[in-house]
Amino acid sequence: MKTKRTLRRPFFVVNPKAYLYGEESLKLAKVADQLADKLDIDILFTVQQVDAAKIKAETKHLFITVQHLDGLTVGRGMGYILPEAVAAAGVSATFLNHAEHPMAVSDLVKAVKRADELGILTIVCADSLTEAKACAALNPDIMVCEPTELIGTGQTSDLAYMEATNAAIRAINPKIKILQAAGISTADDVEKALLSGADGTGGTSGIVCAKEPAKVLTEMLQRVDALKQGGKIK
Template sequence: MIKRAIRAPFFCVNPKAYLYGDAALKLAEKADELAEKYDLDIFFTVQHVDAYRIAKATKHLIITVQHMDGLTVGPGMGYILPEGLVAAGVQATFLNHAEHPVGVNQLVAIMKRAEEQGILVIACADSIAEAQAIAMLKPDVMVCEPTELIGTGTVSDLSYMKQTNQAVKSVSPSTFVLQAAGISTVSDVRQAIESGADGTGGTSGIVCAAEPLETLQKMIEEVVAVRAESKEL
């Protein structure tokens, strides 16, 4: 199956377990509106139970789950079947996030199933060494965030961003790099893209903001602004 093409710079809205149901749908609808308005690729992560509903209600988002399993059709009680995700409208999955790590053997097996089903893989690493190791598996996107910064509002420093960008690209030039640790302000968004990353995004910086929809819009508009500036060079 053919995977959806990704265009850089892109943005990832990752509500994790902060939002579900109607609240997640409301944020997804806003993200969908912005994706259409600015012709921008936006990954939007969902609770598995919300995937079908949000996929049906939106047209432009890359509907993304926060984990899937390497299960095949048949026995497998309690695991997440890739074919079921595709049927629900899912186009991408995170794997090996610090809050849901998987072993290397398991990661390889899941990525194989994702490839078979045309599901984009966003693989996570928490160090430069791990980023290089996982990049050898050639995921579609790599997230390089130090575990200790996740959810803190403290962004990775520019040096770390540049080093991880280069580390991934040196091993797998076709893999996109997402820098998203601690992204909470418009300036954080700009720094991440200007570091050489292909995309950025946020969780608590968006969903815990006083005005989540407004915050999301400002972040998206900053990505668009950086994109426009790069085209002028």
């Protein structure tokens, strides 16, 4: 297995999903890259697979992240995302089993295994406490705990849900990093998620659908930095 890039906490995910691609995605990635350097924060930036190599080449600090890959090997597999291909493009991480791209358990197991073999960090999503416990048993690098009904609403998970999922995952495998990210749209939401005990947070529509995405992203990351510098998170 290849060595994975080390991800430090508190980390942040910028996840444009299918809102951005090409030059618009690159533009926001460059802003994130500058902030990652200035604030010394690890940022995972998700991209369309076709944009991965270009954005990797034009940034220095980001964890280039794809939004899905499949558990196949080189050979037959028409229409699927080959892990070797994204690894060759410089990808450091992948999301798996997002609510907008759910996977059968057998497919998820294969995808985690292939990513591990290629040194790609795995970010596995779960939408309930029960699913979070099941997915944690696969030993992904990161778990995302967000109720499906809150995605894209601007409404965050309540603190009790965050704390319960954090505790459940750590009881199974304390090495798994935890991302709490449902409905994150303001710097206050970022603070709430991190103070729940999560290792990271991030956003999609709260950033990319804002009138000034770069401004919102900057405010969110400045709050992460303030919490870190103030000793509230380590």
